[in-house]
Amino acid sequence: MTDIEEAVRRPEPGAIGYALKRLFLGKPLITAQLTHERLSNATALGVLSPDAISSSAYGTEQILVELLPYAGLAAFTVVLPVTAVILVILVLVTASYRQVVMAYTRAGGSYVVARENFGPRVAQVAAAALLIDYVVTVAVQTSAGTAAVISAIPALGPYHLDITVGIVVLLCYANLRGLREAGRPFAVPTYLFAALMVAMIVTGLVEAVTVGLPAYDAAHLPGAVPVHQESGLVAGATVMVLLRAFANGGSSLTGVEAISNTVSAFRSPRGANARKVLVIMAAILGFLVAGVSLLAYFTHATPYESGYPSVVSQEARAVFGHGAFGQAMFALIQTATALILYTGANTSFNGFPFLASFVAADRFLPRQLTKRGHRLVFSNGIIVLTVLAVVLLLFSGGTVTALVPFYAIGVFTGFAVAGYGMSRHHLRLRERAWRTKLTINLAAGLLSTVVVGIFAIAKFTEGAWLVVVVFPVLVFVLIRLNREYRAEAAVLERLTAEGANPTRYAHHQVFVLVSTIDLAVVEALRYGHSLRPDKLTALHFVIDAQAAERLRSRWEELGMNTALRLIDVPDRRIARAAYTFVREATENTPRTGVTVLLPRRSYAPLLGRLLHDRTADRIARVVSRAPHAAATIVPYDVQSQIRTMMPDLPEERVTAAIERLLDRISSSGEDGAETAADRIPADPLSTPIRELRPGTSVVVDGRLREVAISEEPVDSGGPVLTAQLADATATVVLEFCRPHPDLEPGQLLRVTGEVHESGSEHKMIMRDPGYRVLDSANPDQDDQPDEEDETS
Numbered sequence: 001m002t003d004i005e006e007a008v009r010r011p012e013p014g015a016i017g018y019a020l021k022r023l024f025l026g027k028p029l030i031t032a033q034l035t036h037e038r039l040s041n042a043t044a045l046g047v048l049s050p051d052a053i054s055s056s057a058y059g060t061e062q063i064l065v066e067l068l069p070y071a072g073l074a075a076f077t078v079v080l081p082v083t084a085v086i087l088v089i090l091v092l093v094t095a096s097y098r099q100v101v102m103a104y105t106r107a108g109g110s111y112v113v114a115r116e117n118f119g120p121r122v123a124q125v126a127a128a129a130l131l132i133d134y135v136v137t138v139a140v141q142t143s144a145g146t147a148a149v150i151s152a153i154p155a156l157g158p159y160h161l162d163i164t165v166g167i168v169v170l171l172c173y174a175n176l177r178g179l180r181e182a183g184r185p186f187a188v189p190t191y192l193f194a195a196l197m198v199a200m201i202v203t204g205l206v207e208a209v210t211v212g213l214p215a216y217d218a219a220h221l222p223g224a225v226p227v228h229q230e231s232g233l234v235a236g237a238t239v240m241v242l243l244r245a246f247a248n249g250g251s252s253l254t255g256v257e258a259i260s261n262t263v264s265a266f267r268s269p270r271g272a273n274a275r276k277v278l279v280i281m282a283a284i285l286g287f288l289v290a291g292v293s294l295l296a297y298f299t300h301a302t303p304y305e306s307g308y309p310s311v312v313s314q315e316a317r318a319v320f321g322h323g324a325f326g327q328a329m330f331a332l333i334q335t336a337t338a339l340i341l342y343t344g345a346n347t348s349f350n351g352f353p354f355l356a357s358f359v360a361a362d363r364f365l366p367r368q369l370t371k372r373g374h375r376l377v378f379s380n381g382i383i384v385l386t387v388l389a390v391v392l393l394l395f396s397g398g399t400v401t402a403l404v405p406f407y408a409i410g411v412f413t414g415f416a417v418a419g420y421g422m423s424r425h426h427l428r429l430r431e432r433a434w435r436t437k438l439t440i441n442l443a444a445g446l447l448s449t450v451v452v453g454i455f456a457i458a459k460f461t462e463g464a465w466l467v468v469v470v471f472p473v474l475v476f477v478l479i480r481l482n483r484e485y486r487a488e489a490a491v492l493e494r495l496t497a498e499g500a501n502p503t504r505y506a507h508h509q510v511f512v513l514v515s516t517i518d519l520a521v522v523e524a525l526r527y528g529h530s531l532r533p534d535k536l537t538a539l540h541f542v543i544d545a546q547a548a549e550r551l552r553s554r555w556e557e558l559g560m561n562t563a564l565r566l567i568d569v570p571d572r573r574i575a576r577a578a579y580t581f582v583r584e585a586t587e588n589t590p591r592t593g594v595t596v597l598l599p600r601r602s603y604a605p606l607l608g609r610l611l612h613d614r615t616a617d618r619i620a621r622v623v624s625r626a627p628h629a630a631a632t633i634v635p636y637d638v639q640s641q642i643r644t645m646m647p648d649l650p651e652e653r654v655t656a657a658i659e660r661l662l663d664r665i666s667s668s669g670e671d672g673a674e675t676a677a678d679r680i681p682a683d684p685l686s687t688p689i690r691e692l693r694p695g696t697s698v699v700v701d702g703r704l705r706e707v708a709i710s711e712e713p714v715d716s717g718g719p720v721l722t723a724q725l726a727d728a729t730a731t732v733v734l735e736f737c738r739p740h741p742d743l744e745p746g747q748l749l750r751v752t753g754e755v756h757e758s759g760s761e762h763k764m765i766m767r768d769p770g771y772r773v774l775d776s777a778n779p780d781q782d783d784q785p786d787e788e789d790e791t792s
Contacts, residue, residue: 038267041277046187048262049281051137051255051344053190056197056288057337058144058400059086059252060296061303061311065225065401066245068302070238072228073218076297082242083293086249087286089447093256094282096419096444099437100260101274103425108358109261110414113421117428120362121479126421127359128474129413130261132467134352136406137254138345138389142167143307144400145341151313152334157306161398165390167342172386175349178375186346189339194284196333197312201291204319208298214318218302225303244458250408250451252289255344256282257414261351295319307399312337348389353381363485364478396463405455405463409471412451419445505593505628508533509585512562512597513578513619514540517554520599520636525562527634528597538564539581541574574615575622586628594629596620601636686750690729692764694757700766701774702727704747725751732764734771748774 039047063082067075104112111130115123146164150156156163207213219227259278266273292312295301301314316333320326353369357378360369373379396402422441426434456468510533514521521538528536538560542548548566555564569577582594598616620631686701702725723734723743734751743749753769 039265040267041273043187044259044266044273045277045280046190048259048265048277048347049255049284050186050190050193050340051141051258051347052253052281052285053194053255053288054141054144054337054340054344055252055254056285056292057148057310057312057341058140059249059289060292062248062251062401062404063245063293064296064311065303066241066248068218068228069226070228070241073300075227076218076300078242078245079293080297082245082249083290085246086252087290089250089451090253090256090282090286090289092440092444092447093253093415094278095440096415096422097257097260097278098275099422099441100418101263101278102271103422104260105263105270105274108355109257110418110421111355111358113425114417115362117421117424120364120482123362124359124364124475124478124482126414126417127355127364127478128471129410129417130257130355131352131359131410132471132474133254133407133410133414134348134355135385135388135392136403136410137348138168138171138385139164139392139396139398140251140254140400140403140407141341141345141348142171142389143393143398143403144310145338145345146398147307147310147400148313148334148337148341150307151309152331154308157308160307161393164398165393167345168386168389168393171342171346171349172382175346175377175382176373176375176379178377186343189336189343193336193340194288196329196336197288197291200316200319200329200333201288201295204295204298204315205291207319208295213295213298215298215300216302216314216318218300221302221304223304223306225305227302240458243454247408247451247455247458248404250412250455251404252285254407254411255347256285257411257418258347258351260418261355303401305401307401310337349382349385352385353378356381356384359478362482363489364482366481367485402463405459406467409452409455409464409467412448412455413471416445416448416452419443419448506591507535507589508593508595509589510536510595510597511582511585512536512538512599513616514538514551514564514599516551517558517560518601520601520634523636524597524599524634525560528562528595531595533595536562538562539578540564540566541569541577542566543569543572543574575619578619579622579626582623582626582629586626592628594626596623596629596631598631598633599636600633688729689725689727689732689764692730692732692755694755694764697754698752700725700727700732700751702732702749702751704743704745704749705731707743707745725749730764732766733758734769735765735767737768742773750774 060079060083063079064075067078067082071078100109100113104116106112108115109130110126111123114126142164143160146160146167149163150160204213218224259274259281263270263274266277292315295315295318296311299315299318301311301318303311313330313334316330317326320329356365356369359365360367368380369378369384371378371380392403392406396406419441423438423445426438426441431437456464458464460468508531510528510531512521512524512528514524525536525538538555540548540551552564552566567577567581578596582596585594586592596619598620600616616633620633623629623631685699687698689700689702692698692700704723705726706724708722720738721736721740721743723736725732725734732755749771751766751769751771753766756765756767757763758765
């Protein structure tokens, strides 16, 4: 086999990285496979509420953690009024969000409310609150889920943090592969947990009223939190202790905002359906929180310093006993608790990347967060969330008690922003019963603000200081990034008549910057000649006189036809010297455009960055500032040449082996990428494009590969829009003599018309055909437009 044949058989550049990505993440998904499933109310309740409903598993426990060391056994009495206050706040917040989901049926929740009513800058307060909330939710939910597992299997206790971090990484991997949080499977943990908890609470309360429930000896449980022994009720009634207990209990309300963040996922009418589900979710959450607190009052279930066994697990033991049925119910409850908590953590892997992309689209976060990855998910957002959650787990030790101080500040800040935003909304529109709605929203906003203040003060020394510091810093960073993006846009979007129609220069000079003479320079010179300049010159900026002399001699020895100029740079500032040279070239010759070509040799991704600098990029950045000048980097892939010419290097043999393995995996067809043509629906009436013949009237199904606006004026008689329609067999050109703004690349079309043949290129053309956009790529989409979308 010749070297050329071997080179042809090798995969294209970048194939190894792409093949590895396909191996770990699965086959790539095309954009048309991006569907938005509309959820029924029953499915939406199960899919969107695990974060909220699962918080009942640890809310009461966190109240007792604060009360027991000061109030002693009286804590089991004090927990009831504290829970009652939390339930009052739940009712008020739910009433506020009932209005949010009716007024704003798009995704975004409190961020959209703030942006629409206070502007994008104030909305960054909500963005920062929600982003922090999503990160902490992952940490808290996975930690609580692991505690539920260890409560059932105590031998796993020493590995609590390892298991929790492993679950976070596993969720990250699953979401990078395109895990979708929609459909019945994701609703099962919510319904299973709610049913088992209701059964436990009802059974426990019946037993408490009739035969009585066994009570734990809270003061003598090894490993339990310390229990105050004297004057407990008086000590426990101090204001700070009650505030700290209330702040911990506020974690029971996390996730209430989840439905408002995803109203667009509901079926029509979205607002009304979202409101129903929100009320049902709040009712279930309120019942479970109250029930767990009541069972804690009767059983004296005591939290442990390690976080396990959990209060809920102790209540299950007390209610169902230690018999065979009791063991089965205990195992079921712990399994359901772990599942819903892990599922609740997974909601953040959908919410955080989506919100981050939303904020990035508003130019307050790096635009990389708007890009969908290999499996049509916001991969960058998922990775960022994973890293932040793991860092938080390692920082806090991975226990729920240590994480709670980070939690509710972000949650209640979102509540407050939504309340104030809706208050402004009612003041602007003054719709029917607006005063009542204003009162509800303003009360929710004020009360949530008070809770944020309580958390910041009562939990400051326990970790809330970090959120208090990070929160304003994050808001500042978001606004600062936006200022940078707006400044860039202000420069790039200045389209004057001259800018939109570039000046035609009378003269064009091309300069190729050379540091040595090699294939990269030769390719740059070839490209320079292809530009057909008036003058092509090679430039070498002299830093080392001996190296410059060797270059000149080699240049003459090879008989290079291009003139070589050597320019002295005594201060060794090559970028500045290049800028000065180019500026003088444009000033000395009027109406002259200058193009500077910079050969850039690309090497192995890792070693290349260690062994070679990025001089070409720096020079191009500076030269581009000169008027009437453009800098172009001409890349040359050195690594691919190494692989072709030196396949016997040890690292290249390993690379070749990996390529062969991945080629076998790819050729199996199981992991191969699904092409766009594969998704074109088959129709017996349609004709394959390859079989089109001039003069026939046909029906053709295909996907728009390209849409272009003609450069010819409309009154010239030529087409104003051309498009390429492709199926699995060939491509046909569509020509339209009037604009069609509804045509976009990637659409599936059914086209009807007469076929013509281009005289010069023998291409099949259909002029002004009729067409219909097919919707088979998104079968779950509603057939009728949503009235709420139009009004909102």
